[in-house]
Amino acid sequence: MPFLDETGSELLLGNEAIARGALESNVACVSAYPGTPSTEVPETLSKYAKKLGVYVEYSTNEKVALEVATAFSWSNLRAMATMKHVGLNVASDTFMSIAYQGVLGGLVILTADDPGMWSSQNEQDNRIYGKFAGVPVIVPSDPQEAKDLTRISFELSEFVGTPVLMRTTTRVSHTRAPVTLGPLGDDVKLPNVRKGVFKPDIPKFVSLPANAKKNHPLVLQRLEKALEFARVHELNKREGFGKVGVITQGVEYLYVKEAQKDLGLDLSILKLDMVYPLDKEVILAFAKTVDVILVVEELEPFLEEMIKAILFDASVSIPVHGKDVLPRVDELGYWKxxxxxxxxxxxxxxxADISQVPQLPPRPPVLCPGCSHRNVFYAIKKLERKAVKPSDIGCYTLGAMDxxxxxxTCIAMGASVGLGSGMAKAQDQRVISTIGDSTFFHTGLPALVNAVYNKSKMTLIVLDNRITAMTGHQPNPSTGIVADGDKGTHLDIETVARGLGADYVKSVDPYDLSALEEAIKEANQATVAVIVAKQPCALIRQRELSRRGEHAPLYAVDEERCTGCRICVNMLGCPALVFDREMKKVHIDEDLCAGCSACAQVCPYNAIYEMDEKGSKNFNVMRDDVKERWQRWYTTLF
Structure with a gap:
């Protein structure tokens, strides 16, 4: 296990380096809700959790993850909560309060921001959360710093007595580079999860108004201590003596250095590892040695505005450029x-000369072959074209595309249910919401309670593929597997929905289109209806069948029966279906086909058949033995 070596160098992703830094820091707990670009931190640690005695948990959502980590901190153990940037919105209620209450064991909150929105619904700048809450914000620029600043963040947290917000971006999280390893913490070498001791402290841990009022001044005192720590550990570094000054942070520093080298510029560069609180003395000292300042930062003018205020208050007159010459949206990069x-x-x-760069054809994302979500969306479109159809965050958001x-609609985790509840009251069209199994447990439950309580007439289809698919197949309560691979408690979505008071609850196999369509029709007779569409993620199913030496059914098109109507192609959009424009026939790519049979069920001319081992053509794809096989796959894969 090179990752666990005590010394040497290892080629690591930024997220893997953060995981290593946590181990070198004697972390006792890492709790998370998976979200790109943060996912690899808990994913890496979960591989070694049992060996090292570190408790790793995939929590039901980010708020819970932060509360679990806080419990370890308040028990005098070091802990980390990880999430993508929008996850901090979910955790913000707890985050804002523990900033007042403080910590005992070091508590680091990793927020992985996504400038450019490579896999996110917005590109918010979470440095602002640090200023909002009054906690230090640490920003690494590469994998080596990601590891080293993780260790420093734990030290800072305990020195100051506050949570520390560590902010990375996609480029840092997903860059791979050599990382010099340090020694693992002594405690993480133990095979058993460590236990701390919680000692009640009402004024600190119980945030009654009277206690919170006393704790608020402590937040400001901790920020002063954080500045002391930054000076001792040289978290703000100056290099060069040019008259053009650059103040920057994170991966933006690397862009500056690359451009400086190519331009041959003599620059003075102030690199900030701790971007909040901002050291006024360092800023003023730097400003007095340059003629102009360029603030290079992605997204919001977070540093720029504070720097301008510091200079104004000190009556220092010097041009400060930032968002007047750099964009406020998207990633930066070398040329910008x-x-x-x-x-x-x-x-x-x-x-940049891009005239020689070939223009590649667009490749929009698409649901995988055999994905059961496709069948659900086909049925909804077929039966309820005029319905209002709120959905959620996950692979299934691709159901919005051609x-x-x-x-x-798609807003945020769990919003499909809350929005559906409101749409049922706001207008008269039928409402059919869709949500994934992991998202259902993340934030769908309170919204479903709201719909039941207020008698909002809506149908909720839970797309239960038994995994958190979009972020890399992490387990969730529907899976019944915990982070280290052991069995947890499987929470049956149908049972949960009945317990929450839904009028109509039914589980169906989405591979059986007739049964699925019948359930959607029946659900319209209820007030709050929940349909659980159960079929494992096609990637997991294919992998498991391969492991067993089995294979999915193979489907083919009978050219004599195929009329070239393209209904299968145009209604399903499966990548395995290919239309030959010369032959005016559809054929199925055997390398892509996952054997779901949706195309065979949709074809109006019964032109698609299953090929059995003897080479016979079975056009009756909905025969009972096929249904039984699908059900067996579902019940035995987990």
Whole structure:
């Protein structure tokens, strides 16, 4: 296990480096809700949790993850909670309060921001959360710093007595580079999960208004202590003596250094590892040695605004550039930073020559072959084209795209149910919401309670593929497996929905289109109806069948029966279905086909058949033995 070596160098992702830094820091607990670009931190640690005695948990949502980590901290153990940037919105209620209450064991909260929205619904800048809550914010620039600053963040947290927000971005989290390893913490070498001791402290841990009022000044005192720590540990580093000054942080620093080298500029660079609180003395000292300042930061003018305020208060008159020469949206990158430096330095602007770059055809994302979500969206579109169709965050959000177009809204985790509840009251069209199994447990439950309580006429279809698929197949309560691979408690969605008071609850196999359509029709007779569409993620199913030496059914098109109507292609959009424009026939790519039989059920001319081992053509794809096989796959895969 090279990752667990005591010394040497290892090629690590930024997220893997953070995991290593946590182990070197004697972390006792890492709790998380998986979300790109943060996912690899708990995923890496879960592989070694049993060996090292570290408790790793996939929590039901980010708020719970932070509360679990806080419990370890208040029991005098070091802990980390990890999440993507929008996850901190879910955890913010707890986050804002523990900033007042403080910590005992070091508590690091990793927020992985996603400039450019590579896999997110927004690109919010979570540095602002640190200022909002009054906690220090640490920003690494590469995998080596990701590891080293994780250790420093734990030390800072305990020195100050506050949670520390460690903010990475997609480029840092998913960059791979050599990382020099340090010694593992002595305690993480033990095979058993460590236990701490919680000692009640009413004024600290019970946030009654009277106690909170006393704790608020402590937040400001802790920020002063954080500045002391930053000075001792040299978290703000200056390099160069040019008259053009650059203040930057994180991966943006690397863009600055690359552009500086190519332009041959003599710069003064102030690199901030702790971007909040901002050291006024360091900023003023730097400003007095340069003629102009360029603030290079992704997204919001977080540093720029504070720097301008510091200089104004000190009556220091110096041009400060930032978002006037750099964009406030999307990632930065070499050329954006280079052009900004050229403008500030009074140089001629050069632009990248992209004339020789080939224009690749667009490749929109698509649901995998055999994905059962496709069948659900096909049925919704077929039966309820005029219904209002709120959905949620997951692979299934692709149901909004051609040719399915069975999703009307997507806001945030769990919003499909809450929005559906409101839509049922706001207008008269039928409401059919869709949500994944992991998201159902994440934030769907309170919204379903709300719909039941207020008698909102709606149908909720839970797309239960028994895994958190979009972020890399992490377990969840529907799976019944915990982070280290052991069995947990399987929470049956149908039982949960009945317990919450839904009028109509039914589980169906979405591979059986007739049964699925019948359930959707029946659900319209109820007030709050919940349909659980049960079929494992196609990728897991294919992998498991391969492990067993089995294979999914193979389907093919009978050319004599195929009329070239393309209904299967246009209604399902399965990548395995290919239309030959010359032959005017559809054929099935055997390498892609997952054997779900949806196309055979949709074909109006019964032109698609299953090939058995003897080479016979079985056009009756809905015969009972096929249904029985599907059910056996579902019940035995987990």
């Amino acid at each position: 930073v280079r052009n900004a430096l050229e403008r500030v330095a009074g140089m001629q602007i050069t632009y 040719p399915l177009k069975a999703i009307d």
